Amino acid sequence: MKEQLIAGKTIDSWKQKHPLLKKVVDTEEVFWANPKYKSYEQAMKNIGITEDDVKDAEERLKRFAPYLERVFPETQQSNGIIESPLVEIHSMKQCLRDRYEVDMIGRLLLKCDNELPIAGSIKARGGIYEVLKHAEELAIKHNLLSTEEDYGVIDSQAFRTFFSRYAIAVGSTGNLGLSIGIISAKIGFKVTVHMSADAKQWKKDLLRSKGVAVIEYTSDYSKAVEEGRRQSETNKNSYFIDDENSINLFLGYAVAAYRLKRQLEDMDITIDENHPLYVYLPCGVGGGPGGVAFGLKLVFKNHVHCFFAEPTHSPCMLIGLMTELHDQVSVQDFGIDNITEADGLAVGRASGFVGKTLEELISGVYTIDDDALYILLKDLADTENIYLEPSALAGMLGPVTLIKEQAAGELEDQGLVHIVWATGGSLVPKEIMEAYYKKGAIL
Numbered sequence: 001m002k003e004q005l006i007a008g009k010t011i012d013s014w015k016q017k018h019p020l021l022k023k024v025v026d027t028e029e030v031f032w033a034n035p036k037y038k039s040y041e042q043a044m045k046n047i048g049i050t051e052d053d054v055k056d057a058e059e060r061l062k063r064f065a066p067y068l069e070r071v072f073p074e075t076q077q078s079n080g081i082i083e084s085p086l087v088e089i090h091s092m093k094q095c096l097r098d099r100y101e102v103d104m105i106g107r108l109l110l111k112c113d114n115e116l117p118i119a120g121s122i123k124a125r126g127g128i129y130e131v132l133k134h135a136e137e138l139a140i141k142h143n144l145l146s147t148e149e150d151y152g153v154i155d156s157q158a159f160r161t162f163f164s165r166y167a168i169a170v171g172s173t174g175n176l177g178l179s180i181g182i183i184s185a186k187i188g189f190k191v192t193v194h195m196s197a198d199a200k201q202w203k204k205d206l207l208r209s210k211g212v213a214v215i216e217y218t219s220d221y222s223k224a225v226e227e228g229r230r231q232s233e234t235n236k237n238s239y240f241i242d243d244e245n246s247i248n249l250f251l252g253y254a255v256a257a258y259r260l261k262r263q264l265e266d267m268d269i270t271i272d273e274n275h276p277l278y279v280y281l282p283c284g285v286g287g288g289p290g291g292v293a294f295g296l297k298l299v300f301k302n303h304v305h306c307f308f309a310e311p312t313h314s315p316c317m318l319i320g321l322m323t324e325l326h327d328q329v330s331v332q333d334f335g336i337d338n339i340t341e342a343d344g345l346a347v348g349r350a351s352g353f354v355g356k357t358l359e360e361l362i363s364g365v366y367t368i369d370d371d372a373l374y375i376l377l378k379d380l381a382d383t384e385n386i387y388l389e390p391s392a393l394a395g396m397l398g399p400v401t402l403i404k405e406q407a408a409g410e411l412e413d414q415g416l417v418h419i420v421w422a423t424g425g426s427l428v429p430k431e432i433m434e435a436y437y438k439k440g441a442i443l
């Protein structure tokens with residue numbers, strides 16, 4: 001039998017070229033420092049997206065705030081802005097020190113996107129943003145709205161009837177479908193979510209209860225996206241939200257950075273050359289962590305270092321970046337099964353758009369075993385009373401991994417600030433969260 005080739009090379013020759021790949025293929029936990037990392041100024045020369053694009057997204061979200069405040073009362077206390085708290089987690093830091101026996105240098109903060117209103121995950125940033133942008137474009141095009149107006153008017157029967165002539169479709173492992181389904185149904189769109197086999201039953205049930213059409217697949221995320229895209233293309237009034245290539249999703253995520261900057265200032269935390277910021281972001285297809293990381297680089301430039309975290313069984317971004325093949329390669333090509341309990345991260349092929357945009361900005365990628373996700377889930381619940389879904393714990397190993405891996409010299413600085421990006425959890429039903437917790441207790 002002829003050996004399968006990946007971009008013209010055998011798996012063995014890929015492993016020879018990138019020795020770390022052997023461990024990746026064996027689904028061992030690894031840390032990869034990006035050899036293509038460049039200074040912010042250098043890296044930005046090759047990137048087409050600008051600060052103005054992110055500012056434009058931020059302004060659009062401000063325009064929609066009066067609408068969101070009306071239709072989602074949980075956003076009233078933030079005046080219609082979808083944002084999450086930033087908290088210091090001292091007890092968890094102590095716990096990590098004891099469990100992993102590392103000197104936990106620096107402050108440890110948690111960005112609680114699990115508490116984001118409406119969708120309970122990081123998808124409340126990009127997913128909601130892209131649907132709002134599409135709605136705005138349609139309404140303006142049909143002379144129903146101007147950017148000067150109070151967008152509260154969108155909460156009306158006339159607008160819902162207008163939007164019901166249009167459809168939205170998306171492929172998802174669960175959370176993107178939740179966010180896009182909830183906001184689209186609220187606005188009045190006909191919405192179809194194509195769910196991969198990883199998607200949890202409760203997410204499908206919740207969506208159906210809100211009038212969203214859910215189509216289930218027995219295959220993985222890439223297939224659900226492909227099928228969703230294909231079906232959407234048959235209807236000229238249907239708009240497909242393309243998680244693998246969407247600049248809009250990316251910009252919606254990126255807005256987080258400006259808000260984080262203000263939160264750090266409010267906490268009197270300085271970020272500069274003596275106080276570098278290290279951020280750890282769970283990564284699926286890459287849009288969420290990529291968008292946030294891009295925004296953070298715009299704001300903090302060379303003083304921020306962003307790391308992506310992936311399950312050992314779904315290291316698609318790592319393989320894409322390492323081989324520089326991006327979306328031309330899947331984890332399955334290397335014999336990795338893409339089966340993980342971290343449903344939000346169960347993606348076998350990364351976004352080529354995100355990989356190429358960030359290939360010189362991202363500091364590194366590490367992988368984490370599923371068991372560790374559950375152990376950290378329980379630890380965080382015990383120490384801080386914060387409950388996250390398994391995917392969202394992937395970032396928690398970041399500070400430990402980095403401190404272990406990095407030559408101690410480089411991290412000696414006590415001014416260091418770590419932010420673990422907690423990407424989801426607040427919508428998980430109580431009994432399912434209890435089962436997660438118990439699993440962590442057994443392990």
Ligand SMILES: *Cc1c(COP(=O)(O)O)cnc(C)c1O
Nearest residue numbers: 175284285286287288344423424
């Ligand atoms: C989607 C998701 C991620 C990763 O976002 P991508 O855009 O898929 O990379 C991380 N954590 C959770 C909980 C998610 O739902």
